[in-house]
Amino acid sequence: MKTPLQLNQENLQEIESRIPAPKYGRSSDKTGIVHIGVGGFHRAHLAYYLHQLKNSSEASEWGICGIGLREADSKLHDIFNTQDHLYTLMVKHPDGNIEPEVIGSIVDFKMGTTDPEPVIALMAHADTKIVSLTITEGGYNFNPTTGEFNFDNPDIQHELQHPEDPKTVYGFLTAALKRRRDAGLPAFTVLSCDNIEHNGDMVRKMLGTFAEAQDPDLAKWIAQEVTFPNSMVDRITPVTTKADIEILAQDYGLNDAWPVTCEPFIQWVVEDKFSNGRPPLEKVGVQFVPDVGPYEKMKLRLLNAGHSVIGLLGVLHGHPTINACVEDELFATYLRAFLDQEATPILGNIIGIDLEDYKDSLLERFANPNIKDSVSRICAESSAKLPKFLIPTIQENLTTGGSIKFATLVIAAWCYYSDKQVNQNGQPLEIIDAMHGQLHQAAKQTTTDPLAFIRQESLFGNLIRNERFTKLYTEAVQKIYKDANIKKHMREMI
Ligand code: CS2
DSSP states (O other): OOOOEEOSSTTHHHHHTTSOOOOSOOTTOOBOEEEEOOOHHHHHTHHHHHHHHHHHSOOTTBOEEEEEOSGGGHHHHHHHHHTTTOEEEEEEOTTSOEEEEEEOOEEEEEETTTOHHHHHHHHTSTTOOEEEEOOOGGGGOBOTTTOOBOTTOHHHHHHHHOTTSOOSHHHHHHHHHHHHHHHTOOOOEEEEOSSOTTHHHHHHHHHHHHHHHHOHHHHHHHHHHOOOOOEEEEOOOOOOOHHHHHHHHHHHOEEOSSOEEEOSOOEEEEEOOOTTOOOOGGGGTOEEESOOHHHHHHIIIIIIHHHHHHHHHHHHHTOOBHHHHHHSHHHHHHHHHHIIIIIGGGTOOOTTOOHHHHHHHHHHHHHOTTTOOBHHHHHTTHHHHHHHHTHHHHHHHHHHTOOOHHHHHHHHHHHHHHHHOBOTTSOBOOOOOTTHHHHHHHHHGGGTOTTTGGGOHHHHGGGGGOHHHHHHHHHHHHHHHHOOOHHHHHHHHO
């Protein structure tokens, strides 16, 4: 075994003899992209595309500076400091092969929580062309049912009173955009990379509403000058495990405190409207299109919803991973039936895409035995995910008279999971959700009021007033409460 080398800039040459490393210099990089929310997904997706671009051509104005706006981000901040912002991406192939590569496109990282000033100054700097976001579905501060901005958030109230002391992404964006306007600099593009339909339009609306309340003149300037491309992002990125860190050290001789693992598949479809220039990402496979809407809807309603469907049913059954779920024939059949009978009919035709092929490839991606994407990652923050991935499909099928039974069982399973917090074998489950307490309280009342869970209108909208849905849901939830053997109920549906 080779003695593991510490991942840092100084060791890169030696590391390169073990695994691929950046072919480009990094010291003179400008941070043309400031990215808020540097989770595994960003490191497997945007940062990887940029790394490929830099490997193939001169692109020194397009380095990334990561920004952390949550206390929890300080862990990555500290690790990045010891690794010169380098990290390893481990692409996991279905045949068991792992392709590790050191990524160098992130050249700096700042915490906005300790001192907002350097972050505002960087975002307001002439070199910054794009501010991109991966702040998760729940991070956009809007009410999922009404679609309106949530002014009740205390951080939002704070930054309305103290624009110089921002806390949320909205406070930082307005503070920096104000400086740019006052300095006569062009606005940056705000690029959302989250799984939300019309993600760019949504941020435009939210930022516009916030800015209007903070500074109406600035709001006008933002409306005229800032662009918000919609984008569809895709790459399955499981949570990094200790085993991944050990494999890297033992098999490849590299000490990296926080590598990222992902599947081989990658896709990014973006609207080509950038107010202040963009990197030529088409050279590395990014698709620029005039309207990303149909791609977004397809991906959210098939891939993300498909994940939630088997994730929530799988967690109750006791399957640990998504690949374990789809190796189970009943789960694979159920998933395909949901995709074919409930999700596909509302998608219509998507020019240039064969939906049958797309679904086949989804099933293959989910089945990748090397990826071991945990159902707990998929079930985490379901309260932010289901209102975007699954509930709209039920609503649309209720309007058209389409099938809703597969999705309804999933909602009932979600209720049982939120209430009992154990799987069908009685093993405890850790529920990770910002609305954990509220979900539990609502679900707990199911035995006396079977509809209690779906009375949460901020999640389920008007489903509670639809008789067809409430009847089916009541039957489903009563069955699960009587007998938690989830496969039995799934079988009955097919
Ligand atoms: C997943 C997504 O979190 C989830 O529920 O569906 O993270 C999914 O893996 C990515 O969107 C794939 O692009």
